[in-house]
Amino acid sequence: GNSVTQMEGPVTLSEEAFLTINCTYTATGYPSLFWYVQYPGEGLQLLLKATKADDKGSNKGFEATYRKETTSFHLEKGSVQVSDSAVYFCALSYSFGNEKLTFGTGTRLTIIP
Amino acid sequence: GAVVSQHPSWVICKSGTSVKIECRSLDFQATTMFWYRQFPKQSLMLMATSNEGSKATYEQGVEKDKFLINHASLTLSTLTVTSAHPEDSSFYICSARPPLKGGLGSPLHFGNGTRLTVT
Numbered sequence: 001g002n003s004v005t006q007m008e009g010p011v012t013l014s015e016e017a018f019l020t021i022n023c024t025y026t027a028t029g030y031p032s033l034f035w036y037v038q039y040p041g042e043g044l045q046l047l048l049k050a051t052k053a054d055d056k057g058s059n060k061g062f063e064a065t066y067r068k069e070t071t072s073f074h075l076e077k078g079s080v081q082v083s084d085s086a087v088y089f090c091a092l093s094y095s096f097g098n099e100k101l102t103f104g105t106g107t108r109l110t111i112i113p
Numbered sequence: 114g115a116v117v118s119q120h121p122s123w124v125i126c127k128s129g130t131s132v133k134i135e136c137r138s139l140d141f142q143a144t145t146m147f148w149y150r151q152f153p154k155q156s157l158m159l160m161a162t163s164n165e166g167s168k169a170t171y172e173q174g175v176e177k178d179k180f181l182i183n184h185a186s187l188t189l190s191t192l193t194v195t196s197a198h199p200e201d202s203s204f205y206i207c208s209a210r211p212p213l214k215g216g217l218g219s220p221l222h223f224g225n226g227t228r229l230t231v232t
Contacts, residue, residue: 004156036223043117044206044223089157099147099210099221103157 002027006090006104013080013111021075021107023064023090031092033057033066033073034101038087047075047088082111116140117209119224126197126231134192134227136163136207142187143209147221148180151204160205163190197231204228 007022025033035047035057048057050066050073057064062077073090090104116139126132136146146163161182162170169182179201181193190209194201206226 038223041225043119043225044208046220091157099145099162099208100159101157101221102159103149103151105154105156106151 002031002092002094002102004090004092004102004104006088006107008105009087009108011107011109013109015082015111015113016079017111019075019077019080019084019109021088021090021109023073023075023104025071025073025090025092027071027092027094027102029094030068031094033064034091034093035062035064035073035075036089036091036103038089038106040086044089080109080111082113085109085111117207117222117224119207119227121227122225123228124230126229128198128231129196131193131195132197132229134194134205134207134229136190136192136209136224138188138209138211138222141209141211143190143211144187146184146190146207146209148182148190148192149206149208151206157206163192165190194229197229199231202229202231 003026032051034049036044037047038044048059050057053068055066064075087106087108089106091101093101118137120135144165148160149157151157160175163182163184165184171177184190208221208223
């Protein structure tokens with residue numbers, strides 16, 4: 001079956017540091033890939049997505065590239081801010097409306113000033 | 114923007130009792146809502162799809178008689194955990210999708226989740 005593996009947290013970084021959160025997936029065919037973010041006290045929000053190989057999703061300074069050869073979708077940001085502190089979830093989906101999401105376990109990120 | 118409200122945010126109940134969790138779409142109508150569950154240190158897993166005016170669709174391995182879903186209106190879906198046991202303690206999250214606009218798909222909107230602890 002499908003599965004998503006992401007690096008375990010928690011991850012603690014200083015402000016302006018470079019961020020990488022690894023995500024790899026196991027699936028057949030060509031799923032769509034997502035990163036969701038959950039800020040403290042809020043619901044999950046879509047951060048970025050990529051629907052085919054070599055696509056790059058980007059938003060709010062975050063980027064992730066769909067790498068089929070390595071079945072990866074690592075999240076990166078060049079300079080993190082305190083406001084980026086949140087839990088990040090990698091996910092994949094095949095369904096038309098992307099409802100049937102398969103999530104990773106989530107990575108808690110804390111940025112210290 | 115589209116908002117999904119979930120209530121309560123946390124609940125503690127005794128073993129054998131039932132607990133109801135509400136999921137509301139505040140500014141849009143949702144014919145379909147989705148319920149997820151996350152056990153500690155595990156992935157968020159889709160439990161069921163809630164369909165307004167019809168029966169819910171459950172994922173494999175989810176007991177429909179234990180997790181009762183009612184979607185009586187276009188803005189409200191409820192999940193009732195019946196005869197709860199400690200192993201049902203988990204984080205439950207709902208989501209809904211605003212209607213399509215101009216043929217373009219809109220992203221899912223998630224509630225804040227409900228932390229259920231069964232003692």
